[in-house]
Amino acid sequence: MKLPHLSLACALALTSTSNAAHFDAVLTASASGVTRKAGMDETPPAGGLNKRPVLQARAGEPIRIEFMMTNVYTHDAFIDSGVRYYIVKEREAGQKPVPPREGAPVEGSFNFALKPQAKIAVRTRVAISEPGIYLLRVESFNTQRDHEHFSAIDIDVR
Amino acid sequence: MRIHPLTLAVALVFGGIDLTAAGLNITIEARVAGRRQTSANGQSPPAFTVKRGETLTVQWTATNPAPGPALSEVTMHTVLDKDAPATQSKAGSGALYEGAVNLDFRSGERSSGNFRMPMVEPGSYVLRVKSVGIKGQTGAKDGAESFATLKVIVQ
Numbered sequence: 001m002k003l004p005h006l007s008l009a010c011a012l013a014l015t016s017t018s019n020a021a022h023f024d025a026v027l028t029a030s031a032s033g034v035t036r037k038a039g040m041d042e043t044p045p046a047g048g049l050n051k052r053p054v055l056q057a058r059a060g061e062p063i064r065i066e067f068m069m070t071n072v073y074t075h076d077a078f079i080d081s082g083v084r085y086y087i088v089k090e091r092e093a094g095q096k097p098v099p100p101r102e103g104a105p106v107e108g109s110f111n112f113a114l115k116p117q118a119k120i121a122v123r124t125r126v127a128i129s130e131p132g133i134y135l136l137r138v139e140s141f142n143t144q145r146d147h148e149h150f151s152a153i154d155i156d157v158r
Numbered sequence: 159m160r161i162h163p164l165t166l167a168v169a170l171v172f173g174g175i176d177l178t179a180a181g182l183n184i185t186i187e188a189r190v191a192g193r194r195q196t197s198a199n200g201q202s203p204p205a206f207t208v209k210r211g212e213t214l215t216v217q218w219t220a221t222n223p224a225p226g227p228a229l230s231e232v233t234m235h236t237v238l239d240k241d242a243p244a245t246q247s248k249a250g251s252g253a254l255y256e257g258a259v260n261l262d263f264r265s266g267e268r269s270s271g272n273f274r275m276p277m278v279e280p281g282s283y284v285l286r287v288k289s290v291g292i293k294g295q296t297g298a299k300d301g302a303e304s305f306a307t308l309k310v311i312v313q
Contacts, residue, residue, distance in 0.1 A: 125254075
């Protein structure tokens with residue numbers, strides 16, 4: 001989802017939500033004029049159900065990252081829950097195990113009482129100078145359900 | 159691995175900010191290895207100097223201190239912007255980070271956020287955390303928005 005001319009705050013107010021359960025998520029990563037987009041997935045199983053898109057980028061090239069997650073579960077607020085994102089090096093594209101995020105140089109999170117229809121959005125740009133395969137992932141946590149939702153893209157830096 | 163944050167170019171359509179009031183209590187803490195600096199709403203923005211290449215960790219909190227009805231549909235908007243006035247509410251072309259989350263704040267309720275990134279571009283940045291959507295709500299202590307700022311100087 002691209003929201004180039006709106007503030008994130010306005011985008012939160014204007015975007016519509018679906019009636020699907022729990023979370024909706026859209027994650028995009030762009031480099032060299034190419035955009036890869038990932039939708040919602042869930043865990044367990046580890047690494048989710050869907051194949052991750054792969055974005056090719058050159059070392060040092062700007063990579064634009066945007067995500068928006070929407071809580072579409074309409075019944076209760078989730079106390080002390082949140083959403084986080086991170087970029088971490090992985091062994092190979094598409095691997096199911098999620099690498100430990102400790103030490104990830106880029107990460108962020110929001111902690112709150114997640115109310116129905118709540119939206120969380122971030123825009124940032126990074127450049128990765130060291131070639132390798134990286135996992136870009138945004139995920140929910142502590143939602144007091146038997147699963148969590150996430151969206152992820154592999155970034156192949158050459 | 160080095161991941162360089164670069165300029166975030168987004169157009170914002172916020173109105174002006176209210177300099178007089180505090181519906182929420184907002185705090186900011188910025189850290190690099192071994193050092194930290196805090197700021198809060200109602201406080202002149204302190205300066206925090208970091209070395210180029212150091213990884214900056216930012217933590218913010220927002221609390222509704224007032225009794226009474228919840229503040230509903232409040233957006234917490236966070237920007238780390240380069241060469242921006244401390245009172246500017248729009249993210250400029252030099253912004254490294256922009257985040258937003260919409261919340262309800264019951265009396266006494268607290269929310270928080272954080273992010274971490276290496277600071278590789280020397281310059282002067284403003285870190286700003288601001289509420290949007292409180293103004294006019296009866297549950298607000300004085301019916302206005304809150305914000306806290308902190309200057310980050312990368313040498």
